[in-house]
Amino acid sequence: xxxxxxxxxxxxxxRREPVPTVPVWIMRQAGRYMPAYRALRAKHSFWEMxxxxxxxxxxxxxxVNGIGVDxxxxxxxxxxxxxxxGVGIEFTEGRGPVIEKPIRTGADLDTLHIIDAEEVSFxxxxxxxxxxxxxxxxxxxxxxxxxYTLASYIVEGGGSRxxxxxxxxxxxxxxxxxxxxxxxxxVVIVYLTAQVKAGAQAxxxxxxxxxxxxxxxxxxxxxxxxxxxxxxxxxxGVPVIxxxxxxxxxxxxxxxxxxxxxxxxxxxxxxxxxxxxxxDKGIQGNLDPIVLLGGQDEIERRVTDILVRxxxxxxxxxxxxxxxxxxxxxxxAKYLVxxxxxxxxx
Amino acid sequence: xxxxxxxxxxxxxxRREPVPTVPVWIMRQAGRYMPAYRALRAKHSFWEMxxxxxxxxxxxxxxVNGIGVDxxxxxxxxxxxxxxxGVGIEFTEGRGPVIEKPIRTGADLDTLHIIDAEEVSFxxxxxxxxxxxxxxxxxxxxxxxxxYTLASYIVEGGGSRxxxxxxxxxxxxxxxxxxxxxxxxxVVIVYLTAQVKAGAQAxxxxxxxxxxxxxxxxxxxxxxxxxxxxxxxxxxGVPVIxxxxxxxxxxxxxxxxxxxxxxxxxxxxxxxxxxxxxxDKGIQGNLDPIVLLGGQDEIERRVTDILVRxxxxxxxxxxxxxxxxxxxxxxxAKYLVxxxxxxxxx
Numbered sequence: 001x002x003x004x005x006x007x008x009x010x011x012x013x014x015r016r017e018p019v020p021t022v023p024v025w026i027m028r029q030a031g032r033y034m035p036a037y038r039a040l041r042a043k044h045s046f047w048e049m050x051x052x053x054x055x056x057x058x059x060x061x062x063x064v065n066g067i068g069v070d071x072x073x074x075x076x077x078x079x080x081x082x083x084x085x086g087v088g089i090e091f092t093e094g095r096g097p098v099i100e101k102p103i104r105t106g107a108d109l110d111t112l113h114i115i116d117a118e119e120v121s122f123x124x125x126x127x128x129x130x131x132x133x134x135x136x137x138x139x140x141x142x143x144x145x146x147x148y149t150l151a152s153y154i155v156e157g158g159g160s161r162x163x164x165x166x167x168x169x170x171x172x173x174x175x176x177x178x179x180x181x182x183x184x185x186x187v188v189i190v191y192l193t194a195q196v197k198a199g200a201q202a203x204x205x206x207x208x209x210x211x212x213x214x215x216x217x218x219x220x221x222x223x224x225x226x227x228x229x230x231x232x233x234x235x236x237g238v239p240v241i242x243x244x245x246x247x248x249x250x251x252x253x254x255x256x257x258x259x260x261x262x263x264x265x266x267x268x269x270x271x272x273x274x275x276x277x278x279x280d281k282g283i284q285g286n287l288d289p290i291v292l293l294g295g296q297d298e299i300e301r302r303v304t305d306i307l308v309r310x311x312x313x314x315x316x317x318x319x320x321x322x323x324x325x326x327x328x329x330x331x332x333a334k335y336l337v338x339x340x341x342x343x344x345x346x
Numbered sequence: 347x348x349x350x351x352x353x354x355x356x357x358x359x360x361r362r363e364p365v366p367t368v369p370v371w372i373m374r375q376a377g378r379y380m381p382a383y384r385a386l387r388a389k390h391s392f393w394e395m396x397x398x399x400x401x402x403x404x405x406x407x408x409x410v411n412g413i414g415v416d417x418x419x420x421x422x423x424x425x426x427x428x429x430x431x432g433v434g435i436e437f438t439e440g441r442g443p444v445i446e447k448p449i450r451t452g453a454d455l456d457t458l459h460i461i462d463a464e465e466v467s468f469x470x471x472x473x474x475x476x477x478x479x480x481x482x483x484x485x486x487x488x489x490x491x492x493x494y495t496l497a498s499y500i501v502e503g504g505g506s507r508x509x510x511x512x513x514x515x516x517x518x519x520x521x522x523x524x525x526x527x528x529x530x531x532x533v534v535i536v537y538l539t540a541q542v543k544a545g546a547q548a549x550x551x552x553x554x555x556x557x558x559x560x561x562x563x564x565x566x567x568x569x570x571x572x573x574x575x576x577x578x579x580x581x582x583g584v585p586v587i588x589x590x591x592x593x594x595x596x597x598x599x600x601x602x603x604x605x606x607x608x609x610x611x612x613x614x615x616x617x618x619x620x621x622x623x624x625x626d627k628g629i630q631g632n633l634d635p636i637v638l639l640g641g642q643d644e645i646e647r648r649v650t651d652i653l654v655r656x657x658x659x660x661x662x663x664x665x666x667x668x669x670x671x672x673x674x675x676x677x678x679a680k681y682l683v684x685x686x687x688x689x690x691x692x
Contacts, residue, residue, distance in 0.1 A: 164673065249618065269596075290508060290514070294518055
């Protein structure tokens with residue numbers, strides 16, 4: 001019988017229940033800043049680590065053991081379900097996965113399919129093993145990219161400076177854009193539902209590239225597909241965190257997609273953000289990752305500022321406002337976790 | 347006797363006086379999207395065009411003649427005064443100017459000097475010629491980077507993904523950071539004062555990389571140096587537009603630096619932005635540049651949305667929310683200008 005962890009700091013905060021100490025985890029907490037990660041990565045490719053349950057499990061556990069975070073998040077990549085749909089992914093050492101042939105026409109789209117639940121079974125296997133390994137220590141978060149962010153990846157062919165291809169499609173070929181986004185929403189629903197059934201105790205959906213759209217486009221052409229996903233997940237009984245990077249000026253619209261907790265980046269003051277999101281939602285964030293490259297006095301000053309802005313209100317999960325940087329000293333990551341715990345304990 | 351243009355749509359809007367038609371200009375309006383620009387650029391390097399008054403004048407006039415904008419802005423580069431300080435600039439064809447050796451230590455800083463007004467006389471020569479050429483048609487805007495943005499350039503060595511060097515200096519070496527920023531503020535004061543004396547009728551100061559800092563850092567470590575510059579310019583009698591890219595969540599702090607008009611990017615709704623800035627300031631913006639890659643119906647819909655949000659309040663200058671993209675069809679840029687004029691005329 002697996003511990004359900006519903007009394008954990010993290011899941012109580014997701015439900016906006018009062019907690020004695022603010023829970024903290026770190027986006028990309030299983031990553032290159034950790035010597036243990038680099039040691040494993042020296043022996044295996046990134047994609048091999050994503051696809052081999054035993055390796056994904058080992059990496060997922062590293063920050064739980066190493067720096068004492070209050071939640072584990074599955075080690076994986078947001079392109080995993082995209083590859084399963086039929087998008088060709090190129091694996092160049094040192095660059096991470098890149099799309100071989102961007103999807104830009106109806107004919108391109110015809111080559112893709114909506115995945116069924118077992119097509120990426122290595123993900124669910126990793127989740128099942130992790131639930132046993134974590135054995136009641138901390139809850140496990142599953143995740144996916146949001147439909148627009150996945151669409152941007154496969155239309156642009158990777159990261160992008162101006163997102164001209166996806167946005168030109170949005171403006172000039174609205175029917176094609178809608179077909180692609182609906183397809184991706186269906187994939188994300190299948191993928192996240194299967195993660196929850198395998199044992200994920202919370203879900204984070206990443207709109208990493210919300211920064212590429214105006215509030216107008218977000219409301220009319222991005223949010224509807226996220227709302228479709230979150231409506232489908234509502235019956236699963238696990239909290240959903242929706243992190244939308246660069247959405248500081250339309251956080252109310254992000255909250256309206258139906259998330260339980262809204263993750264915010266570090267470009268907005270946390271109190272202002274929470275006002276926009278509304279008190280009926282939790283908030284996750286939002287320390288600037290680069291502060292972790294500074295001294296510990298600076299880290300403590302900035303953690304204090306965020307905790308003061310959160311004002312002890314139930315529903316705050318501490319995190320960075322973006323993924324931790326590879327050059328972060330691991331002792332500073334650990335100091336952050338300790339600092340949040342020490343300064344927030346009543 | 348040169349026309350002072352104080353009755354122009356643009357300068358009246360800068361003073362928040364009622365105007366019959368909303369004025370519009372476009373950031374990077376003299377640029378690669380124009381065939382006339384590309385023709386000249388085929389014969390001269392970018393830096394040569396910046397440094398040769400006759401070429402800078404020709405390029406500056408192209409969008410005034412070609413698409414009918416309501417203000418001209420001097421063609422130049424924000425690194426011009428930086429090079430004059432002694433920072434080595436590398437000129438690689440196709441990449442634009444890049445810093446040869448980033449400035450990261452006190453010894454590096456010792457090699458730089460505060461420019462005197464005549465060190466970049468080609469800039470002031472271009473302004474003087476332009477005032478004659480424009481002959482009362484539209485006002486001329488001068489410009490500079492803001493101290494933090496210039497500092498980021500010379501410390502990072504160019505554009506940057508995470509701005510780790512400048513921000514690590516900010517956190518770990520506050521005295522060195524302060525020395526550098528004060529020096530740059532002094533340079534910007536000399537540079538902009540000389541532009542106004544040469545004939546610039548308004549000034550735009552670009553904080554292009556406000557997007558790299560949190561509200562906390564902006565208030566404590568970026569704004570003070572901009573405030574120093576704007577206080578020194580206050581007596582010159584020309585309006586100052588301060589464009590801070592990515593500052594959507596701390597526009598009140600940007601306004602508090604002392605600008606007459608705050609330029610806003612396209613990630614924020616214009617009405618929300620103006621509320622943050624305050625009614626005692628003008629606002630400039632804020633169409634997403636990528637909309638110009640869409641169809642003209644989309645452009646008209648989006649211009650309408652922005653004009654509705656501005657609500658006819660005096661003090662709105664229409665612009666993009668970032669520089670125009672090289673791949674923009676020139677007829678769409680012209681359509682934008684016509685559209686703003688037609689839809690805003692009372």
